[in-house]
Amino acid sequence: MKMTEMFSYTACRQLSQMFFAVFFFHMSEYILAIAFHGSQSVTLRSLLISKNYILAMLFSMMEYIVEIVLFPGSKDFWWISNVGLVMVIVGEIIRKSAILTAGRSFTHIIKVCHEEHHELITHGVYGFVRHPSYCGFLIWSVGTQIMLCNPMSTIGFAFVVWHFFAERITYEEYFLKEFFGIRYEEYAQRVPSGVPFVK
Secondary structure, three states: OHHHHHHHHHHHHHHHHHHHHHHHHHHHHHHHHHHHHHHHHHHHHHHHHHHHHHHHHHHHHHHHHHHHHHHHHHHHOHHHHHHHHHHHHHHHHHHHHHHHHHHHHHHOOOOOOOOOOOOOOHHHHHOOOOOHHHHHHHHHHHHHHHHOHHHHHHHHHHHHHHHHHHHHHHHHHHHHHHHHHHHHHHHHHHOOOOOOOOO
């Protein structure tokens, strides 16, 4: 196989998987938000696309292009790319299971006031980890970069996403303890957070 053919096959497969993964993730988040909360309560923020997220994705695309042009062989480790693809699928399943299980209690913005429909969910995937949506997103986001065989972005995404959720969990759990008191504290002692090294 010629180098140009290999380049084109590698790039087409990996990039098409990446674009589909990103498109599916964001559109399904938006559709589920509308399904549970109604279109009048949902804004474009439910697409979960921020300035920092766009910059991170642009950096990962730049890394991919530079590496496939200068070191095309570095993208042909298909077993690594396939591990990333499996992580993307597993992360997506975990996150969407969390949303479907929590239903109206799931929101993209942390609630600081207890609303009537906001329940403490401890069954389903929440019986295994307290924050399955964060766990799923962490696996998904790192998986996208492993799928592209992007070493720098893999490390960068893992660190940045982990740090973001480590801070968010602390903030969110303050309010969960306020809302649900001893019930949440007992639940938190029984069930891990789902984000490595975050209790």
